[in-house]
Amino acid sequence: MRYLPLTDNDRAEMVTAIGVDAVDDLFADVPSAAQFDGSFDLSDHMAEYQVEANIGGMAARNFTTADGPSFLGAGSYRHHVPAAVDHLVQRGEFLTSYTPYQPEISQGTLQALFEFQTMVALITGMDVANASMYDGATSCAEAVLMAQRVTRRRKAIVSGGVHPHYREATETQSRYLDIEIDARMPDLEGKEDLSGDIDEDTACVVVQNPGVFGHVRDFSPLAEACHSAGALLVVVVTEVVSLGAIRPPAEMGADIVVAEGQSLGNAQGFGGPYVGLFAAREKYVRHMPGRLAGETVDEDGRRGWVLTLSTREQHIRREKATSNICTNSGLCALAFTIHLSLLGEQGFRDLAKLNHANAVELADRLDALTDIEVLPQTYFNEFAVRLGGSAAVAVETLAAHNILAGVPASRLFGPDAGVNDILLVAVSELTQPEDMDALCAGLAEVAA
Secondary structure: OOOOOOOHHHHHHHHHHHOOOOHHHHHOOOOHHHOOOOOOOOOOOOOHHHHHHHHHHHHHOOOOOOOOOEOOOOOOOOOOOOHHHHHHHOOHHHHOOOOOOOHHHOHHHHHHHHHHHHHHHHHHOOOEEOOOEOOHHHHHHHHHHHHHHHHOOOEEEEOOOOOHHHHHHHHHHOOOOOOEEEEOOOOOOOOOOOHHHOOOOEEEEEEEOOOOOOOOOOOHHHHHHHHHOOOEEEEEEOOHHHHHOOOOHHHHOOOEEEEEOOOOOOOOHHHOOOOEEEEEOHHHHHHOOOEEEEEEEOOOOOEEEEEEEEOEOOOOOHHHOOEOOOOOOHHHHHHHHHHHHHHHHHHHHHHHHHHHHHHHHHHHHHHOOOOOEEOOOOOOOEEEEEOOOOHHHHHHHHHOOOOEOOEEHHHHHOOOOOOOOEEEEEOOOOOOHHHHHHHHHHHHHHHO
C-alpha cells in the first residue's frame, strides 16, 4: 500500500493522535485570502497513460529556447551541455547522494566538491571558494551578510548595474536584520561612480560585471576606494562563461565574488535548479557561508578529503552559523565541474571567445538598423539595445512568430523605471547566422 492514498480511518487516527479535529485545522495560521476555496478542474482518477498524455499536451504548449531563435538572457543562458555531463550526473551514486553528515565516508562526494571549489577559485582568481550555494542571487545576499560580519558595519551600496532579482533577494534576506540596502537606479550608460558615496557606515559595495545592461567595466578604482574606507567590494557575475574572456574580479581587487554557475553543465530548466558560486579572500574564510571541502592525508599517508569548514546551521549551533542555507546544490555543482573539466582552460577561453564574437556580429547588425541603438561600448555576450518603442510589445510581436527576441528591461525593473524601450539581447555559441537574420528582420519590421 506504499503509493495508495490514506483511508478515512487512517486520517481520523492521525488527527486524533496529534490533537486536532480535522486536517483543515493544521492550516489555521494561513490567512483565508491565501487559501483556495473550491475544487480544481482535475479528474478524480485517471490511468497512468492518460496522465502522461495530458501532461505531454500541456508541455507541448511551451515554446522553449531550443525550439527556435532565442536571445533570452538576463541571468539565464542557453549553452551547449555535452552529453557526457548528463550521462555522468545521472549515475546512481551521484544522483541519489545528499549532504555527507559523516563526511569522511563520502570520499567521492568530497573530492568532487574539492575539484569544484578549485575551479571556481581559478576562474574568479580568488583564494578560496565554498562548495556552492542555491544560486547567484542567494550568493549575493550571503555576500552582503558576510561583509557585515567582517566590517561590523550595516550599509550595503548596490549598484544600478546589478540584476534586480539579485538586489531583491538581498533585500528580502536582510529585511529583518540590521542592514541597510542602498540600491541605486538602473545604470543604463555604464558610467556610474560610487566611490564618493562610501562612508564609515558602508560594509560593502556590490557591483556586477558584466552589468545587467551588458557593460564590462574595470572596478579597480572602486576597489581602492572601498579599501581606503574600510569597506569590501563584492563583484557579481551572472554569466560565468564571461570569466573565460574578461579580467577576473580578483585582479580588480574584489574581496568577495559571487556568480551564477548555470551556464556550465546546467540547462535553463524554466528557471532552475541553478548553482551559486561563492569565493573570497583567504583572510575572510571563517566568515564564509556554506561548506568547504579540503584535501588531507590519512594515517597511512594516502590522499583523502575532509569537510574542512562547515558553518551551516545544520552542523553547528544556530546562533553560531554564518548561513541557514541548507544545501549546496551538489548535483548542479557536479554538472558544472564535469563540463568545465571537459572544456579545460583553453576550451573555456575558446568558448568565451566564440560567445563574444557572435555578440559583436549581432550588435553590429542591430546597430545598423534604423531606430535601434546598442548601448554598451564594451560587452561580453549580452547587451542592451534601445528601440524606437516599447520593448515589451516588440517581444510579444516577435514571440507570435516563434522568435524569442530577448528580455524587456521593464520586466526586470518595472514599468516606472524609465527603461520601457530597452531590450536585453543575449547570444551564445549556439546562436546561428539564420537566428540573427530572423531577429534583425523581425525588429526592423516592428520598428517600421
